[in-house]
Amino acid sequence: MPIDLALRHCQALRADPAFARWDTSDYIPLQALPVARGVAWATVLNQIDAAPPSQEVVDTLKSTLHRPQAPLIAVLGPAFIGQTSAMRRLAWQLAAPPPQWLPILVDLSRYAAQTSGPRRLVATIAEAAGTYVPELTEVVADLLVRATPTPLRLVIILDGLEAVQLELRADLIRELRQLVSDRRLATQRYILSCRPEAMPSALEEVAQRLLLQYLSGREVLAYVRQRRGSLAQANTRFAQILEAHLLDLAALPPLLADMLRRLEGRYAEGLSRNQLLQDGLESQIAALPAHLKRGDAARQSLIALAWEMSWQPDEALDLQRVFALLNRVRGERNYSLEELYDQLCSVGILHDVDRRHSGFQRPGQRAYCAALALMQHADPMADLEDVLPQCGAAERHERWAAVLVHVVGMAAQPADLLYPIRRSALQSNNGLYMLLLAHTLQALPRGRFEALAPTTRGALLDACAAWADPAREPSAMRRAQIAAALGCLPDPTSVRALLRLATERMRPAVGQRLDYEYTSVRLEAALGLRNLMLFRPPTHPAGAEIWANQDARMLAVLRAWVAAGAGDQASLRQQSGDVTLPIEVRMLALIALADLATTTHDLFFLLRMIVAVSPLANPGDHAALARTAADALILADAPRVATLLAALLRRDPRLATEAVGQLIYLAGRVRLRDPRSVAWLVQQLITQPDPVIKAKALRSLAWIVADTPGDPALGPALLAAAMAIGRGLRSNLNLPAPLAALSLHHLPADDAGWLYLRRTALEALRWLAQGADLSALAAEAPSWPLDLRRALGDKS
Structure with missing residues (x-):
């Protein structure tokens, strides 16, 4: 591929306002949860206390591109969460000089417009490649078909798989899999952006998956503070969102951006949920031809469709029924139903799910229109x-x-x-x-x-x-x-x-x-x-x-948390360590400090609260503080916590049992991959007599190994251990190294701790099994207690 063509493409992309605006404060950072191959994405979403640390999606994508084992990355997120904005930000950043990658953003809604055939996806990609530099169309097509040698590597961003009708997706997926599996194209990278339900099962085993998350209230506040600059102004703006009861809607970046525009304007006082949603709908309807808006025809048509679609399991309606409802609303008017439907699709309200069914593009808009229908x-x-x-x-x-x-x-x-x-x-x-x-x-x-x-x-x-x-x-x-x-x-x-x-x-x-x-x-x-x-x-x-x-001292902690200044962090450290304060005040101060922590000093302070020697007078209070500090550190930057935790464990400190349990849990939550730390976790699993500590070690190791396999022997050994413990074996485990020395014969069969360990082992299989045959376990499950059956996945 000629280098000058690639440079011209990157320069033009960087100059395009449609891309450049997403490298400004207009972009609202999205967090993503990485999901390893073989792990069900529902496992990560439904077990929030077991999920890996979230990461900013664009930064994660850039780091993942360099992994040879990840030629295909799937970015999965709910509708209207801002995936396309994130993909454009990624493309803009990858095009920065000197470009190491050639980013090509492909709108998959263009797929249907290409001539059908075995190279339809390649044609769609090539067309997108020629957007700025037409000569690239043929060059990219030649590269993907003939694997022409090139010094530049492509990043092909396939955006919006759900825009492709269901009948056409099978061919697209088959062609994409061929491209990903072609060893001659091993240096090229592919990113597929779609909704979770649209993710093809045929790509699950070859894709590294990133699950986009709705914005949390904490992330909304962080963005507002970054956008406003002034802490006091940002707090005021966030308070306005809370005052208007809009924080749940702010979980969607486009709606948050709309809120902030209104709140920063002249008409912020009366902002309400219904106004926000109604104005969004009306702005789309306003783009329709005048005769379709007359008499509220378009709006009433959408309300009728939304109510009926809400009763469908997939929120999609047969096209014959769609046109029957549109005709009922039309009454004695004579506008074209086909034109109305096409126009509602073109403005982004409806879309063809397949050749026979239609649905709303945004589930939230469908719900709002269904609510209007109910109120009518x-x-x-x-x-x-x-x-x-x-x-x-x-x-x-x-x-x-x-x-x-x-x-x-x-x-x-x-x-x-x-x-x-x-x-x-x-x-x-x-x-x-x-x-x-x-x-x-x-x-x-x-x-x-x-x-x-x-x-x-x-x-x-x-x-x-x-x-x-x-x-x-x-x-x-x-x-x-x-x-x-x-x-x-x-x-x-x-x-x-x-x-x-x-x-x-x-x-x-x-x-x-x-x-x-x-x-x-x-x-x-x-x-x-x-x-x-x-x-x-x-x-x-x-x-x-x-x-x-x-308690006035509790209120002082909350005030310092809201103020969020450097002096307030020092105040929170002092309150956390003040033994004269009620334990509840100190616990809340630890969480506040972790939320605001920006320095290694703060993080190390929280770690010290876990490993500190328990006072003889009040061991229960010390245990509560240690647990709270471990919980609180989940709010902090996971890589920094992992680095500090690895440094602590390398010193092989003498630790109380309570501290060991909390450090094991924390190591799993931050996915601590340091080999010496992993070896320490293995040692705790083998040597700790307490079954609760063993359970924590097994669970944390399962999280770490599923996320990033290290020692090739550890994964199979953990799987064998989880299956044996899940079945209830306490002796003759016959486990491979490095768990060969694990023994459980000292645990009574009726001990509650043994039941807890069995349950944890069965839950760990969700992270470890990755295609392993669990039929023998499933056959034994009917005789187990309900708790254990549910842990294995039996919903009875």
Whole structure:
């Protein structure tokens, strides 16, 4: 490939405003979770306390491109999360002089326009390559077909697989797999961007996957602070988002950008959820020809389609039914239904799922239009009897919960919706309803939450707070989501519940002596307290009641956290180490310090809290602080924590059992790959007598090995150990090195610790199995306790 053509391409791409704008503050950083080959992506998403550290997606992609074992990287993210923006930022940065890569961004919606044939994908790529330099079209096609030698390496970014109709995807996937597997093209790299449900199973085994995450409240605040420059101004802007009950919508970068534009403009005061969503829909409808907007035809057509699509399992509707609904809305008008449908597709509202079905491009827009449809019914609240049961089924919850979250903002009497949700939760003992209640409370428009009668508000919040207890809700993810919602609801009940969740001592999960670890719940609760202090401080007219009767020293910690200055970090270090303060205050200070930590000094301080010698007077308090410090370090930069932890373990310090357990857990969460540290973990698995410590070591090693295999013998040995322990073997394990010395014969068969170890081993198989035959285990599972069957994956 001529170097001058590549240079001209890169220069033109860098000059294109469509790419250059995403290397400015317009770009909102997206976090991605890496998923190793063979590990189900649902395992990572559904086990938030086991997930690897998230990483900024563009930086991760750039580092992954250099790995020879990763020619194909799949970037999977929900609709409207900003994938295309991230892909354009990546292309712009890769094109920086002197370019090591030649980035080619391919819009896969162009695939259908190419002539069908065995090289249809190559033709699509070549067409995109010639966007700026037409001569590159033939050069790139020749390279991909004939593998012409070239000193430059291509990065082919295939954006938007879901835009390709289902009937056409099989050929595209087959051709892409051929390109990835062609050894003559081993130096070329491919990035596929799509929604998780569109990821082809045929590519799972050859792709390195990155799962894009919705923005957390913590990431929203970090972006606002980076964008505003002034800490005080950024806090004010974030408080406005909280005040308007829009933090959940801010999880989508395009909506966050729209919010900030409005809040920085002249009409920020009345910003509401419905206004934001309605304006977004109207801006797309405004692009339609005038005759299709007349009489509200387009909008009413979308409302009718959304309601019917919401009842479909895949949110897609047969085209014949689509046109029947469009015709019903048209009535006596004479505009073309085909034209209306094509125009709704061209402005990005609808799309062809395949040749026979249509759907909304954005699930959130479908939910909003379905909510409008429900509110147009003669008796919307009566229709709840049909809709509410849908929210209690896991496979339909997300689809219908999104509708009701919008409905609560439209209802004249929100309590008419909130009370039936609460009643459904209590009658069915189904946590999905309580999660829905928390989200609908969070979505109430500005002032509507405070306008609820105090007894009503208290009863609803009490129900949510009670459900955030592990005795009621076993799912840590749901409890963390409830805690996050409470952090947006200014009420004394929210403060009390969040304080309990953030600083509660560990309680038994199995038997009388085993602890559960729900890091995410604790951290979300603490961050929720930070949010409440940020937009409802005691000095706020409506804030005094919220913080009444709370410890002044606790409030001082929260104020320092919100202020977030260098002096405040020093204050948090002092409060964390002050033995005269209540233990709950010190625990919260540790979490606040980890959230703000920018220096090695702060991180090392937190590590020292784990390994410090326990005072004889109060070992229980010391254990609580050590656990909190380990949890808190999950908020810090994982590579820096891993570096410090590896340095600590290389010194082979004398550690108390509690410290050993916390360091093992932390090593797994930050995916500590240092060989000496991994050897230390193996040693703990073999030599520690406590089955709880053994379980933690096995789990952390499984996380690390699944993420980045190191010692080729360790993975198979861990798999063999997990299978043997999962089956209940305590002797004659016959494990390969380096676990040959592992012995469990000293553990009684009826010991709660042994059950915990077995359960952990079965859960570890999700990370270790990677295609291994588990049929023998599955055959034995029916005779196991329910806890163990669920750990293996049996949902009975």
